[in-house]
Amino acid sequence: MALTPAAGGGCDESSTPSPPSQSARPANSDVEWDSFDPLAYVRHNYAVLRADDREILRRTRDFFAEAKLSDAHCVDVGSGANLYPALTLLPFARTIDLCDWSASNVSWLRTQVDSYDELWDPYWQVCAEHPAYSALTDPRGRLARVGRVLRTSVFDAPRHAWDAGTMFFVACSISADRAEAEHAIGRFLDALRPNSPFAVAVMLDSRGYSVGQRVFPAVALQRAEVMASIAAGAYDLDVHEVRLTPTLRDGYLSMLLTTGRTRGGAGPYT
Numbered sequence: 001m002a003l004t005p006a007a008g009g010g011c012d013e014s015s016t017p018s019p020p021s022q023s024a025r026p027a028n029s030d031v032e033w034d035s036f037d038p039l040a041y042v043r044h045n046y047a048v049l050r051a052d053d054r055e056i057l058r059r060t061r062d063f064f065a066e067a068k069l070s071d072a073h074c075v076d077v078g079s080g081a082n083l084y085p086a087l088t089l090l091p092f093a094r095t096i097d098l099c100d101w102s103a104s105n106v107s108w109l110r111t112q113v114d115s116y117d118e119l120w121d122p123y124w125q126v127c128a129e130h131p132a133y134s135a136l137t138d139p140r141g142r143l144a145r146v147g148r149v150l151r152t153s154v155f156d157a158p159r160h161a162w163d164a165g166t167m168f169f170v171a172c173s174i175s176a177d178r179a180e181a182e183h184a185i186g187r188f189l190d191a192l193r194p195n196s197p198f199a200v201a202v203m204l205d206s207r208g209y210s211v212g213q214r215v216f217p218a219v220a221l222q223r224a225e226v227m228a229s230i231a232a233g234a235y236d237l238d239v240h241e242v243r244l245t246p247t248l249r250d251g252y253l254s255m256l257l258t259t260g261r262t263r264g265g266a267g268p269y270t
């Protein structure tokens with residue numbers, strides 16, 4: 001996925017609204033998440049399967065296929081209008097909870113979990129290049145059976161509730177507050193039981209993004225700080241930085257995918 005930067009660069013040249021004020025630094029609770037337009041977001045980011053998403057999808061697929069997971073209670077945090085993280089969990093899931101805080105995204109997710117659009121078929125095809133996934137012949141029906149959509153904030157996620165999880169483009173993209181990004185990563189990892197496999201994707205150096213006519217804040221995270229946040233709650237980390245395609249106009253953005261397993265012990269988020 002390639003969040004359209006709010007200013008200074010973009011994956012397309014369409015006019016984008018002005019960026020959020022740098023001095024404003026909106027917190028997660030300052031943002032009108034219910035005005036997030038899932039159709040505009042999907043149209044822009046996922047209507048065509050991009051090479052960068054394909055790579056992230058392929059690596060996540062291979063990671064979960066090797067993770068010795070079965071009959072697992074899985075979660076995708078901040079699902080928004082993206083089904084592919086949930087698809088990577090599908091063959092191994094007894095349940096998949098797709099969680100988001102935005103009412104508009106939750107409503108979109110409910111229709112997609114019932115029977116997802118053909119747009120997601122190419123994403124499943126990438127999954128099905130692996131035998132662990134191709135054995136599943138009706139992914140659409142399977143998601144309808146095991147998927148459940150919850151309106152939940154990452155900051156309220158219960159501890160040690162799931163066996164495996166994904167959180168894609170959330171920590172970087174839910175506020176302009178660096179501490180909240182770190183907190184979101186911590187809460188996500190802590191929501192998984194000890195030794196659970198997970199995948200986290202973030203945009204690096206993101207300055208905010210547009211969805212339709214609205215602008216949403218972001219934190220310009222650097223690789224080292226993301227790694228430090230994840231390493232605080234996880235081990236066996238595998239990290240891949242994927243450059244966005246096509247190249248952005250100004251500046252440099254990339255996506256960082258980290259897979260690993262959660263540490264045991266009491267976390268800080270009781």
Ligand SMILES: C[S@@+](CC[C@H](N)C(=O)[O-])C[C@H]1O[C@@H](n2cnc3c(N)ncnc32)[C@H](O)[C@@H]1O
Nearest residue numbers: 078079080082100101102153154168169173174
């Ligand atoms: C940039 S979108 C990422 C969506 C999707 N995961 C993807 O890969 O494209 C950020 C998502 O975080 C959601 N969000 C914002 N605040 C949240 C919170 N406190 N808890 C959970 N999700 C939140 C938004 O509604 C939005 O769907």
